[in-house]
Amino acid sequence: xxxxxxxxxxxxxxxxxxxxxxxxxxxxxxxxxxxxxxxxxxxxxxxxxxxxxxxxxxxxxxxxxxxxxxxxxxxxxxxxxxxxxxxxxxxxxxxxxxxxxxxxxxxxxxxxxxxxxxxxxxxxxxxxxxxxxxxxxxxxxxxxxxxxxxxxxxxxxxxxxxxxxxxxxxxxxxxxxxxxxxxxxxxxxxxxxxxxxxxxxxxxxxxxxxxxxxxxxxxxxxxxxxxxxxxxxxxxxxxxxxxxxxxxxxxxxxxxxxxxxxxxxxxxxxxxxxxxxxxxxxxxxxxxxxxxxxxxxxxxxxxxxxxxxxxxxxxxxxxxxxxxxxxxxxxxxxxxxxxxxxxxxxxxxxxxxxxxxxxxxxxxxxxxxxxxxxxxxxxxxxxxxxxxxxxxxxxxxxxxxxxxxxxxxxxxxxxxxxxxxxxxxxxxxxxxxxxxxxxxxxxxxxxxxxxxxxxxxxxxxxxxxxxxxxxxxxxxxxxxxxxxxxxxxxxxxxxxxxxxxxxxxxxxxxxxxxxxxxxxxxxxxxxxxxxxxxxxxxxxxxxxxxxxxxxxxxxxxxxxxxxxxxxxxxxxxxxxxxxxxxxxxxxxxxxxxxxxxxxxxxxxxxxxxxxxxxxxxxxxxxxxxxxxxxxxxxxxxxxxxxxxxxxxxxxxxxxxxxxxxxxxxxxxxxxxxxxxxxxxxxxxxxxxxxxxxxxxxxxxxxxxxxxxxxxxxxxxxxxxxxxxxxxxxxxxxxxxxxxxxxxxxxxxxxxxxxxxxxxxxxxxxxxxxxxxxxxxxxxxxxxxxxxxxxxxxxxxxxxxxxxxxxxxxxxxxxxxxxxxxxxxxxxxxxxxxxxxxxxxxxxxxxxxxxxxxxxxxxxxxxxxxxxxxxxxxxxxxxxxxxxxxxxxxxxxxxxxxxxxxxxxxxxxxxxxxxxxxxxxxxxxxx
Numbered sequence: 001x002x003x004x005x006x007x008x009x010x011x012x013x014x015x016x017x018x019x020x021x022x023x024x025x026x027x028x029x030x031x032x033x034x035x036x037x038x039x040x041x042x043x044x045x046x047x048x049x050x051x052x053x054x055x056x057x058x059x060x061x062x063x064x065x066x067x068x069x070x071x072x073x074x075x076x077x078x079x080x081x082x083x084x085x086x087x088x089x090x091x092x093x094x095x096x097x098x099x100x101x102x103x104x105x106x107x108x109x110x111x112x113x114x115x116x117x118x119x120x121x122x123x124x125x126x127x128x129x130x131x132x133x134x135x136x137x138x139x140x141x142x143x144x145x146x147x148x149x150x151x152x153x154x155x156x157x158x159x160x161x162x163x164x165x166x167x168x169x170x171x172x173x174x175x176x177x178x179x180x181x182x183x184x185x186x187x188x189x190x191x192x193x194x195x196x197x198x199x200x201x202x203x204x205x206x207x208x209x210x211x212x213x214x215x216x217x218x219x220x221x222x223x224x225x226x227x228x229x230x231x232x233x234x235x236x237x238x239x240x241x242x243x244x245x246x247x248x249x250x251x252x253x254x255x256x257x258x259x260x261x262x263x264x265x266x267x268x269x270x271x272x273x274x275x276x277x278x279x280x281x282x283x284x285x286x287x288x289x290x291x292x293x294x295x296x297x298x299x300x301x302x303x304x305x306x307x308x309x310x311x312x313x314x315x316x317x318x319x320x321x322x323x324x325x326x327x328x329x330x331x332x333x334x335x336x337x338x339x340x341x342x343x344x345x346x347x348x349x350x351x352x353x354x355x356x357x358x359x360x361x362x363x364x365x366x367x368x369x370x371x372x373x374x375x376x377x378x379x380x381x382x383x384x385x386x387x388x389x390x391x392x393x394x395x396x397x398x399x400x401x402x403x404x405x406x407x408x409x410x411x412x413x414x415x416x417x418x419x420x421x422x423x424x425x426x427x428x429x430x431x432x433x434x435x436x437x438x439x440x441x442x443x444x445x446x447x448x449x450x451x452x453x454x455x456x457x458x459x460x461x462x463x464x465x466x467x468x469x470x471x472x473x474x475x476x477x478x479x480x481x482x483x484x485x486x487x488x489x490x491x492x493x494x495x496x497x498x499x500x501x502x503x504x505x506x507x508x509x510x511x512x513x514x515x516x517x518x519x520x521x522x523x524x525x526x527x528x529x530x531x532x533x534x535x536x537x538x539x540x541x542x543x544x545x546x547x548x549x550x551x552x553x554x555x556x557x558x559x560x561x562x563x564x565x566x567x568x569x570x571x572x573x574x575x576x577x578x579x580x581x582x583x584x585x586x587x588x589x590x591x592x593x594x595x596x597x598x599x600x601x602x603x604x605x606x607x608x609x610x611x612x613x614x615x616x617x618x619x620x621x622x623x624x625x626x627x628x629x630x631x632x633x634x635x636x637x638x639x640x641x642x643x644x645x646x647x648x649x650x651x652x653x654x655x656x657x658x659x660x661x662x663x664x665x666x667x668x669x670x671x672x673x674x675x676x677x678x679x680x681x682x683x684x685x686x687x688x689x690x691x692x693x694x695x696x697x698x699x700x701x702x703x704x705x706x707x708x709x710x711x712x713x714x715x716x717x718x719x720x721x722x723x724x725x726x727x728x729x730x731x732x733x734x735x736x737x738x739x740x741x742x743x744x745x746x747x748x749x750x751x752x753x754x755x756x757x758x759x760x761x762x763x764x765x766x767x768x769x770x771x772x773x774x775x776x777x778x779x780x781x782x783x784x785x786x787x788x789x790x791x792x793x794x795x796x797x798x799x800x801x802x803x804x805x806x807x808x809x810x811x812x813x814x815x816x817x818x819x820x821x822x823x824x825x826x827x828x829x830x831x832x833x834x835x836x837x838x839x840x841x842x843x844x845x846x847x848x849x850x851x852x853x854x855x856x857x858x859x860x861x862x863x864x865x866x867x868x869x870x871x872x873x874x875x876x877x878x879x880x881x882x883x884x885x886x887x888x889x890x891x892x893x894x895x896x897x898x899x900x901x902x903x904x905x906x907x908x909x910x911x912x913x914x915x916x917x918x919x920x921x922x923x924x925x926x
Contacts, residue, residue, distance in 0.1 A: 001022060001179050002084065002086075002087060002088060002089045003087060003088050003089070003172055003175050003176065003179070004088075004089045004090065004091075005089070005090040005091060005127065005130055005131065005134075006021065007021055007022055007175060007179075008090075008126075008127065008130050008171065008172070008175065009123070009127055011171060011174070011175050011178075012123045012126060012127075012171070013123070013190075013192040013196070014188075014190060014192055014193075014196065015174075015178055015185040015188075016184060016185055016187055016188070016198070016202060017192075017196060017198060018175060018178065018179075019178060019179070019184045019185055020184075020198055020201075022179050025198075027196075027197025027198050027201070028197065028198065028199070028200040028201050029197065029200070030195065030196060030197045030199055030200075031418060031421065032194075032195050032417045032418055032420075032421055033195055033196060033197040034197070035421045035424075036195065039116045040114075040115075040116055042116070043114055043115070043116035044093055044114045047093075047094075047114040047149055047154060048062070048079040048080065048093070048094065048114075050154060051077060051079065051094055051112075051149075052077065052079060055076055055077045059074075059075055059076040059077065060075055060076065060077045060078070060079075061073075061075045061077075061078045061079070062078075062079050062080060063079070063080040063081070064078055064081060070109070070138070070139065071106075071107075071139060073097060075097060076096065076097055076099075077094065077095070077096050077097070078092075078094065078095045078097070079093070079094050080092075080093070080094075081094070081095050083131070083134045083135050083138050084134065084138065085134060085137045085138055087176070088130075088133070088134045088137065088172070089134065090130060090131050090134040090135075092111050092112075092113075092131050092134075092135065093111075093112055093113050093114045094111070094112040094113075094114070094149075095109055095110065095111050095112070095135070096109070096110040096112065096147075097109055098110065106141060108143075108144075108145075109135055109139065109143055110143070110145050110146060110147060111128065111131040111132055111135055111143065111146050111147070112128075112146070112147040112148070112149055113127060113128050113131060113146070113147070113148050113149070114149050114150070115148055115149070115150040115151075116150070116151075117150060117151065117295050118150065118151035118152060118155075118295045118296055119294075119295055120148060120150055120157065124148055124150070125148070125159050125164060126164060126167065126168060126171070128146035128147070128148055128159045128161060128164075129146065129159065129161045129164030129165060129167070129168045130168050130172075131146060132144075132145075132146045132161035132164075132165070133161075133165055133168050133169070133172075142162065143161060144160065144161060144162045145158060145159070145160065145161060146158075146159040146161045147159065152296075170816065173814065173816070187202055187205055187206055187209070187211060187213070188211070188213045188220070188223075189202065189203065189206050189211070189213040189214060189216070190213070191216075194415065194417055195417055209233070210233035210234050210235055211232075211233065211234075212226060212227075212231070212232065212233065212234060212237065214234055214394045215234060215237075215259055215262055215263065215394060215395075216394060216395040216396075217257065217259070217262075217395070217396070218259050222259065234263045234266060234267070235263070235267055237259065237260050237263040238260060238263035238264040238266070238267040238268075240260045241258060241260035241261050241263070241264045243477050243478070243480040246275075254387060255274050255275060255387045255388065256387060257386065257387040258274075258387070258390075261274070261390050261477065262390050264390075265390040265391060265392045266392045266393070266394065268392070268475070269392045269473075270392060270473055270474060270475050271389060271390065271391055271392065271459065271473060271474040271475070272389070272390040272474070272475050272476075272477055273388065273389055273390075273459065273460075273474060273475070273476050273477065274387065274388050274389070274390070274477050275388060275477075275478070277384070277388040277389065277460060278460065279384060279453070279456050279457065279460055281343050281345070281379070281453070281457075282341070282343065283340070283341030283342060283343040284306065284307060284339050284340055284341055284342050284343065285306075285307065285308060285343055285345055285450075285453060286304060286305070286306050286336070286339060286342045286343060286344050286345065286374070287303075287304070287305040287306075287345050287346070287446045287447075287449040287450050287453070288302070288303070288304060288305075288344050288345065288346045288351050288378075288446075288449075289302075289303040289305075289346065289347075289351070289442055289445040289446045289449065290302050290303070290350060290351050290354045291303075291419055291423075291438060291441075291442050292350075292354070293420060293423060294420075295420075296322075297357065298322055298325065299319070299325060299328075299354050299357070299358070300318065300319040300320075300324075300325070300423060301316065301317065301318055301319070301438055301439065301442050302315075302316075302317040302328050302329075302332050302354075303315070303316055303317075303442040303443060303445065303446045304316075304317070304332065304335055304446070305443075305446035305447065305449070305450055306335075306339060306342075308450065308453075308454065312450070314443055314446065315335055316439045316442060316443065317331050317332060318435065318439070325358075325361070325362070326361070326362040329358045329362045330362070333365050333371045336370055336371040336374050336375075337369065337370050337371055339370065339374075341370075342370065342371075342374040343374065343377070343379060344374050344375070344377075344378045344379065345378075345379045345381065345449060345453060346378060346379070346380060346381070346449065347380070347381045347382050347398045347445075347448075347449050347452070348380070348382050348398070349380065349382070351378070351380075352378060352380065355375055355378065359375070381449065381452060381453070381456075382396065382398075384456075385401075389456070389459075391404060392404065398445065398448055398449070398452070399415070399448070401452060402448035402449075402451055402452055405451055405452065405455050406451070407444070407447065407448040407451045408444070409441065409444040410440055410444065411437050411440050411441050411444070414437065414441045419438060419441060422434050422437055422438055423438060426438070459474050539582070540567075540582045540583070540584055541581070541582070541583045541584070542583075542584045542586065543583060543584070543585050543586070543605075544585075544586040544587075545586065545587040545588070545600075545601040545602055545603050546601060547588070547601065548588070548590050548599070548601045551590075551592035551594065551595065551597065551599070552599055553592065553595055553597050553599075554592060554594050554595045554597075556592045556593055556594030556595060557592075557593050557594070558590035558591065558592055558593070558599075559590060559591050559592070559593050560588050560589075560590055561588075561589045561590060561591055561598070562588070562589050563586055563587070563588050563589075564586070564587050564588070564589065564600075564602075565584060565585070565586050566584070566585045566606070566607055566610065567582060567583070567584050567585075567610065568582070568583045568584075568585065568607045568609070568610060568611070568612050569581075569582055569610065569611055569612065569615060569643065570582075570583070570611065570612025570613070570614045570615050571612070571614040571615045571617075571618050571641065572614055573614060573896060578618070578641070580641040580642060580643075581612070581614075583607075583612075585606060585607055587600055587601055587602040587603065587606065588600065588601055609656065611649065611652070611653055611656075613896070613898065614896065615653070616653050616656065616657060616895070617892060617895035617896045618892075619633060619637075619650055619653045619654070620653070620654070620657050620877055620895055621891065621892045621895065622636070623650075623654065623874075623877070624858070624874075624877045624878060624880075624881045624891070625881055625891050625892070627857055627858055627860075627861045628861070629861055630647055630650045630651070630654075631647055633650055634646060634647050634649070634650055654870075654873050654874075654877075655873060657873070657876075657877055657895075658872070658873040658876050658877070660900070661876055661877070661880055661900065662876050663900065664876075664879075664880060664900050664901065664902065665704050665875075665876050665879045665880075667901065668702050668704050668879060668883060668902070669697070669704050669719075671702060671903075672697055672698070672699060672702060672704065673719075673720055673722055673723045674722075675699055675725055676724075676725035676726065676838075676840060676841075677699050677700075677725050677726055677728060677840060677841055677842070678697055678698070678699060678720065678723060678725060678726075678727050678728070679696075679697070679698050679699060679728045679729070679842075679845055679847040679848035679851075680695070680696065680697055680716075680727060680728070680729045680735065680845075680848055681695075681696045681729070681730065681845060681848035681849060681851070681852050682694065682695045682696065682711060682713075682732070682852075683696075683852050683855065683856060683859075684711075685707075685855075685859055685862070685871060686863075687866065687867070687868060687871060692707055692708065692709060692868070692871065693707070693708050693709070693710060693711045694706070694707060694708075694852075694855055694871075694875065695707075695708060695713075696848050696851045696852050696855070697848075698847055698848055698851050698882070698886075699847070700847065700886065701883070701886050701887055702883045702886060702887075702902075703851045703879060703882040703883055703886060704879040704883075705851075705855060705875035705876075705878050705879050705882075706875065707868070707871055707872055707875055711732075711734070712734060713732075713734030713735070716734065716735070716738055717737070717738060717739070720738065720740065721739075723740050724740070725740070725741075726740070726741045726742065726743050726834055726835075726838055726841045727740050727741070727742045727743070728742070728743045728744075728745065728841065728842060728844075728845050728847075728848070729742065729743075729744065729745065729845060729848075730744070730745050730748045730845055731744055731745075731748060731749070731824075731828065741831075741834055741838075742831045742834065743831060743832075743834040743835050743841055743842070743843065744828050744831045744832055745843075745844050745845035745846075746777060746832065746843050746844055747844040747845070747846065748845070749773075749824075749832075750773070750777070753766075753769070753770050753773065753821065754770070756817055756821075757770050760815075760817060763815050763817060763818065764815075765813045765814060765815035765817075765818035766815060766817055766818050766821075768811070768818075769808075769813075769818050769821055769822070772804060772807065772808070773804075776800055776801065776804045779797065779800070780794065780797050780836075780843070781843075783797070784843070789835065789838075789839065789840050789841060789842060790839055791836070791837060791838055791839050794835065794836045795836060795837065797833075797836055798833070798836050798837075801832075801833050801836070805825070805826070805829060808822055808825060808826075809826075851882050854878065854881075854882055855875075855878055858874065858878060862874065880894065880895075880902065883902050884902060887902060887903075887906040888906075889902070889905060889906045889909050893909075
């Protein structure tokens with residue numbers, strides 16, 4: 001079956017519509033769809049003669065015969081031209097032939113398409129591109145330009161069809177696969193259903209199946225995700241909703257929309273309210289509804305309904321033409337000025353667009369006037385309802401919600417689309433019937449907004465979770481109970497005996513009563529605490545500065561004023577373990593009896609901190625290398641060494657280590673930038689509910705961690721501006737703009753290929769691509785295993801790379817997934833095999849991934865409870881720890897040494913190992 005332009009246009013709207021049209025199935029009828037089709041035909045008949053009027057009769061042709069050779073044609077313009085290939089067919093509205101500009105340059109053909117609307121969509125451009133594709137395949141040459149003639153003024157829009165051809169070919173392949181099958185596509189409702197002739201056929205079937213597409217706000221990606229979990233119906237989805245208590249940090253933020261809660265509201269036929277929404281209307285409610293022609297940005301009817309109940313006043317402001325639009329706007333402002341504290345209430349964004357357009361076209365009311373204040377504070381009920389109130393309707397449209405509440409429209413089945421047709425019919429006939437229909441429809445919309453506000457006030461008049469019987473048709477989600485079978489906390493029992501039995505199974509009850517009574521000889525039992533601090537007294541050493549005997553200025557006799565003491569707690573490392581030490585340091589303050597000068601006898605060794613360097617090293621070792629939580633470290637110091645359980649002490653030591661070693665991280669970063677290879681990767685961390693990103697930069701011997709507020713990587717360019725080596729990274733786009741040679745991680749690419757191949761085991765194109773890539777990479781890895789990362793031995797594989805990309809460009813790939821990978825290979829072609837031209841450059845980013853894993857393990861211990869400076873303190877110490885691991889030195893020994901340069905410390909350890917390996921002077925050499 002040939003793919004025609006009519007089938008292509010149908011597929012752009014809906015695959016099901018394309019399938020039905022290919023089977024010549026007659027639609028059930030849609031007044032608006034019939035009107036659109038008639039408008040297109042009428043516009044095409046009118047536009048063709050307009051084009052031909054400016055062309056001489058001998059240079060134009062209408063509906064040329066199929067036997068005519070288009071390549072040798074002499075006409076300049078053809079209207080209603082049939083173009084077809086063995087698989088494609090299109091009825092071109094018009095084609096312009098541009099004569100050859102010289103010898104060897106063929107004539108150019110420009111297809112044109114007529115569209116009656118004033119505003120174009122992406123689908124209109126794709127249809128012109130489809131015409132160009134059919135024409136180009138028929139001529140055997142590219143058609144690079146197309147035109148769309150549209151609107152009341154017959155405006156011409158040029159379309160670069162070559163830029164659209166790729167997208168058109170994808171759609172054509174999907175249509176071919178659809179039509180070649182014997183079964184129709186999955187039925188999915190979408191926005192086009194309202195204007196489709198098959199609407200009354202598809203919707204009942206979707207309702208019968210209880211299909212997920214009935215929920216209009218759900219995207220195709222979300223539906224596919226649910227179907228992969230075995231959820232295919234709205235009823236199934238409704239059982240997945242779990243009420244959860246929002247964290248305090250999230251209570252001021254807007255709740256996200258829950259499709260499962262919408263499904264639950266539909267299943268239970270009750271309104272579900274999230275949180276404690278408040279609808280504040282402080283003044284006289286003014287319900288606004290506007291009718292217009294979106295295609296022309298023309299607003300012809302403004303409905304204004306003032307007040308509630310029996311005192312309601314309705315105004316309908318009608319515009320016969322565009323010139324009257326300003327008049328109804330001024331009338332509307334005049335009505336607002338007569339109302340005391342008007343509060344404009346509407347449903348949807350169309351009225352907000354109306355107000356902005358009217359202010360721009362016809363002027364804004366004077367500041368501090370009643371109208372200006374009302375226009376500055378519009379109340380959009382659609383925004384208010386979103387994610388806060390879930391009505392038991394498939395969509396959140398005004399007609400569905402208000403219809404469920406009991407509102408009616410006397411002019412059924414009028415809708416927004418039908419009102420467009422009705423207005424066009426009025427402009428042609430000027431019949432009062434159409435005007436009356438539109439006014440009644442607008443009045444009904446205003447009444448529906450009023451009905452909705454009244455119901456919202458009733459629903460929200462009670463406190464959260466305190467609904468009385470009159471509000472029994474609504475449910476607060478905070479009052480819903482989670483139905484998980486096993487959870488911590490109080491459990492309600494249907495049978496009182498169950499509660500008694502359950503109490504006897506509590507752990508403390510078991511230990512205190514059951515076990516006590518089971519022991520034969522026990523008459524009493526005392527509970528001992530789980531731990532005690534060490535009761536053995538700790539010996540304290542005292543260091544006292546020498547007494548001052550003379551004044552250092554005049555040698556007079558000093559007078560002691562006071563003593564200053566500082567107690568330093570520390571841990572002493574021995575060969576067999578650790579021991580606690582307590583040292584008291586004392587110095588005195590004097591004043592000279594003769595000259596009155598104050599001075600001290602404080603020694604240069606006076607300690608700056610209350611905790612010693614050994615305790616600092618032990619705490620950092622526990623936090624960073626052993627990944628022990630701070631509370632557990634404090635507990636261990638209390639139990640093992642008699643320190644008070646002070647988490648604040650752990651925090652002080654962590655901050656002290658940060659100040660001590662932050663220059664070490666900066667020094668390592670400078671060395672990285674001066675090197676020839678940098679591995680880069682990133683991950684995320686939680687910061688009080690906010691996500692921050694952790695960046696890792698490393699090589700074989702050093703690694704540093706940095707913190708950033710986002711993942712954009714704007715700081716990378718400044719940080720490595722002096723880097724002249726090769727950056728090894730994954731395929732994240734932030735690295736692509738960096739001005740240095742790059743090597744993309746081939747392991748990432750290999751994993752992606754493998755995962756997609758497992759998901760699509762019958763994709764022959766993917767099998768070919770994966771096999772070619774594996775055959776290319778395997779000999780390179782063999783060379784690396786034998787000779788290392790040396791350009792001398794790896795350079796020979798470049799010809800294989802060149803041949804691989806040549807085969808890839810010529811291979812015909814029908815699979816969309818394989819085409820995606822071909823684009824990925826081509827895009828990163830210059831960065832995939834950089835390691836073949838360099839010494840010491842790895843072909844993977846495992847070095848950075850290993851460093852990221854180290855932080856991820858620490859992140860589990862932090863659990864998102866840290867602050868921004870707290871995260872940075874961890875990152876500085878993680879940089880030291882990971883660098884020590886790569887240099888094969890002990891992180892604990894480095895902290896104990898007092899050295900700040902890891903490179904110097906590692907070099908000193910290497911010298912010691914070499915010296916210990918040398919034979920002693922009195923030892924005979926072998």
